[in-house]
Amino acid sequence: MEEQDAQKGLQQELIELLSDASNRSPASQSKEALDRLRRHKVKHPVIALSSTTAGMIAGSRETRQAIEKYLSERDIEATLIANGSLGLGTEEPLMDVQLPGKTRLTFRQVSPEKVNDILDAVFNNFVPPEHVLCQHPNDLHEPWENVPCIDELPFFEGQQRVILGNCGVIDPDSIEEYIAHGGYHNFLKAIRNYTPEEVCDMIDSSGLRGRGGEGYPTGKKWKNTLSSSAEQRYLVCNAGESDPGAFMERMIMESDPHSVIESVAISAYAVGAQKAYIFVEGEYELACSRLQGAIEQAKSYGILGHDIYESGFNLNLQLHQGAGAYVCGEETALIASLEGKRGMPRPKPPYPSRRGFLGHPTVVNNVETLLNVPVILQHGPGWYSRIGTEKSAGTKIFSLAGKIERSGLVEVPMGLPLREVVYKIGGGIPDNQQIKGVLVGGPAGGMLTYNHLDTRIDYEEISELGGALGSGGLVVMDEHTCILDTVKYYMYFLQQESCGKCIPCREGIRRMYEILDNITQQPHQEDSRATLQRFKGVINLEKLAQVVHDTSLCGLGQRAANPVLSSIRWFRQEYEEHIFERKCRAGVCQKLRTFYIDVDLCTGCTICAEKCPTGAIVGSAKHAHFIVQEKCISCGICYDVCKFGAVISK
Amino acid sequence: MEQIARILERYPFVERENLIPILQDIQREQGYLTEEAVKQVGRYLSLPASKIYSLATFYNRFRFYPLGRYHIRLCRGTSCQIHRAGDLIKKVSETLNVDPGQTSSNGQFSFEVVSCMGACGLGPVMAVNDTYFTQVTDDRLEEILASYLETQP
């Protein structure tokens, strides 16, 4: 009961704080609460465990149980928080510990077994160096000795966290913490101090461009909608991120859901929409439940709903869970899906900003695009446009993955050379391997080679090289990655995800897949005619890709050609090796491999002959074995089972 | 049937926009969609059954068959793919005799290939019901599958 009253009181104070947005210094009675929420002063130790999907997959649920057990067994009074994520995926689960008066510490890869050791040590004022990642320095707290500050870590040093500031720092489930960290102030500022036109102007002059792929100027899109004389307008926040290998949006929604809601609210105000949707893949269960919770909290604070803080502005915000279709990221397909239809794109024009949801003008923006809006309001368009490059203002968030030392979520200013991201932030390729290339922008993007590492990442530069910034996946490939296999994989993905409406995409992508598949298979009887046929396949592949690019209805088909065209452009040699020499230098295309047994290394252990599914290996015990090539199906089992490295693949 | 009626009550506005949420609710509660569900929802929203079936077959996550006792999800995001998830998919299919998107005939296993689980740094990632496995190798996969095969009646 008491607790409930206290909670109510706090809500009251925070609301007051909000209603008085210009006055950021709180009344004295709420000072204490704010200090607590901002973790400026903590009474008891605070333990925050990253509980995003990535954290959970890495085992944070078990870790949490271990922590709970630890605390209850020892009867320690501490606050345990389900935290967002700092974005450093490879070090998950991350656990933060803040002792009263001391700076906050972050520990890495905290598996359940490590909990006791770490907590024992920390509670005894000792930081086990092998487990600690960093500390978060701050004027108010006493720093730990010999613990690196977060900004000194190479992963964070090169980043500029304009949008991700709250991620992994605040409790995603607490609107109070969000408000205490300055949240919703920009929304109130917008609806109180500015007209929608003025907000649109600010966004326009900030130079913000869409992060969803096309890079269309956001201010222009908004003004276009605002100027339409319609009774009803809609805003749709596109968080449908279903690129394989992209997880930025999911992580943000899981770590800082309120910022998404604030961004959407400001944007809805700016475009004159009274109803807004956030579209999230239903598969992102955690993101959905956090967003839904956040919406409820915002409603109870009067931040969403009718006549918000007496501004006369109404906003009904709804979460729409996608049912699994990559193409629903495309805006017209997304709108169809919202309307309860098959998510099939339709021809544009008319653009959604004229005829969108239920026929009304609708702005569809990517969630990352929108997340920039409160930042622009807070710091001003001038400040914002100075970040990044002249034509691409601001920062861009990438999900860095693949063959890389440190993978995760990174936010960097536009225009940063790719090399910095891969080597400085990402720490380069593991095992001292050579980098082969980088896949930029998911299946709809393109491929860059190591020669392009000095490319500055912005819309223009990337598209000049035949790629597309897309939604921001950066997947690094090393020499053990086969280009053709990767392109084939993308084509496989896209042919499954094509909506099936238009012919070039529906039929074309699968044929491209088949041509690639053909190239990576060992034909049984190869004569010169067959080789020629395969070469013809490649010639047609380029033509086909061009037609698919030229004629497809929506971006899926149009961009499906990108990986093919850019890989042919930059890795032609690898194609030719596959076609003429029947060789996969990465050793990935199994069916192309030929295996030999090195007689000098073979000990005649017979294991390979036993395991060979076709009985292609002959030889007697203790004598060198031999592979009958006619029988070999290139499955590679012998290669895997040989303990002496005697089986060689060519 | 009553269960569906109860779900429909949550959507007092008879609007097509509610179709996907309704089907999601039904699937959440019943595990999968049935002809009866299609019929009832169609009546409720005044939509032809073909529209509902058409919509449900468009999206990946609606299904018209129950999941297996063990639902295996394997990530084939780009990063997992680069870490050879493709081979694992084949292995799961072969070992359990279920193709992606299917449930084995004895109802023990169902298999789903997902496009990104959100832990690209730890790939290949796989999940059996709610248990996650990271950095799954060929051998590891064999062990995991064997442990579930053992628990079969």
Next chain:
Amino acid sequence: MQIEIEVNNHTIGARKGETILEALREHGIQIPTLCRLEDFTPTGACRLCVVEVEGMDRLVPACSYPVEEWMKIHTHSPRVIEARKMIVELLLSNHPDDCLYCARNGHCELQRLAEELNIRERRISGRKNSSNLDLSSPGIVYDPSKCVLCSRCVRVCEETEAVSTLDFTGRGNTTAVKAAMAKDLNFSNCIQCGQCIMVCPTGALHDKSYLEAIQQAVSRQDVTTVVHYSPSVVVSLAEEFGLKPGKDLSGLINSALKKIGFDQVYDGTFAAELFVMEEAAELADRLDKTEHLPMITSACPAWVKEMEQAYPDLLPHLSTVKSPEQIAGSIIKQFCLESSDRGQNDIFSVAVVPCPAKKFEAQRQEMTQRGISDIDAVMTTRELARLIKLFGVDMHAIEPLEADAPFHRDASAARLTAALGGTTEAVLRTLHHQISGKDLRNPKISRMRGTKNTKSTHIRLGEHNLSLAAMSPLEKVREIMADLQEDKSLYHYLEVMACPGGCINGGGHPFYSAPKTLRSRMKAIHQNDDHLATRFVHHSQEVVEFYRRYLGESNGEQARRILHTRFTPRDVLL
């Protein structure tokens, strides 16, 4: 607003807001289309209509892209032609190569595209989708392997017929057009109107054909082959032989059918006369008792099925009269050959009809006697043309003949039943006489004519103040049925036809009927009526005689037994 655009280096005029395609067509510039359906919103799915617009990165679809002033368009540049060619090749790479055996051989749009685009080499090949042939339905065969997913059938089924049997299922390259729960057509809510066949560009949807059985029957000596044809067939067959659309071919049809070998050739108009008589008598009876009003026509079997499945509680409103085709079927087997020494089992009765739904109807259990169907085989107008060609009959050389008695009534008001509104017009004439004992002074009821999809008229008849309406296609009927369900309808008589414009636009007529052709067919029907000596079915000598000899009173016991039927609710997934 008039603007100017540049096409292939020439300046042409265009209207702001129209699509590139419309502008091009107005100037006689042809570009191929496949998914486009006149009068429907463009879907932009096939991409065959793409053109090159200077300054734009990609090709744009002419069917859906609006013209703009600055445009410089190239409709046949090498890039455009290559793209169109490749798109058709892609379709072909997933198409069974059996054109020579295909129902649409020679009438196929895909074939024509491949021809026009000069495709001579197989540059792309690959795995083809496998699918099952759906032969379940009596009227329509669906072969998904030939479907190019243009969605024309889906749009017609939904937007014209409001039945929505067909829709896309699945996604990507496994997308297929199917009924709900992937049921076969016969177990779906398909009403077999055949409008989908009319719009399908390929052989994916085609007639279920009984020609083989018909051919065999005409060659047999031991059976009497009887054929009758519906009034609408008379005005639509001409197109198949390059004759003027709408031309009345009844004489030539009689002659051709005789040449093919049918023993008896009947003009179905006579059955339509009996239909009108019964309909008027039943309506008079219902008006008298004021029950089950409005009475709804049951001549269209597609509509009857829709009633049975979608409005089972309203079935008492359906008139119980059989369709003219089935009336013909039953009287042929019952009476017409009574003078000959052959029994019913020796008759092989064939109907030439405007739509596949009549094939379905002929197989209904209600249309059988002791397990034997009244009509043994049914063919559509298209199939009649095929049969005529198969038997080498030259329609340009033969002399017209009269049909056999008593079915030699080509000149009759009952012909009107072929066009929407005509049934109402003919029935009203007879009803008027039945109730008031007098004939209408001006038998032409203009409000029941014309190309509109809903027509209505009001008339004072004795103590009755009658409202009658005719409507088609089924999309137009929904609202009134909803009213009826709430007991709100103001009408006394509703003529419903599933096909837009009535039987003259049925799903069994020649392909590619332009709206102009339809108007000619309708005009032919109305002109025929305007020039009749007697425009009242009830005054027809043959009809009166037939009732006297065989049927007794119209709507009387004997007439009801033979000319009426019953309906049962159907439980199908809607």
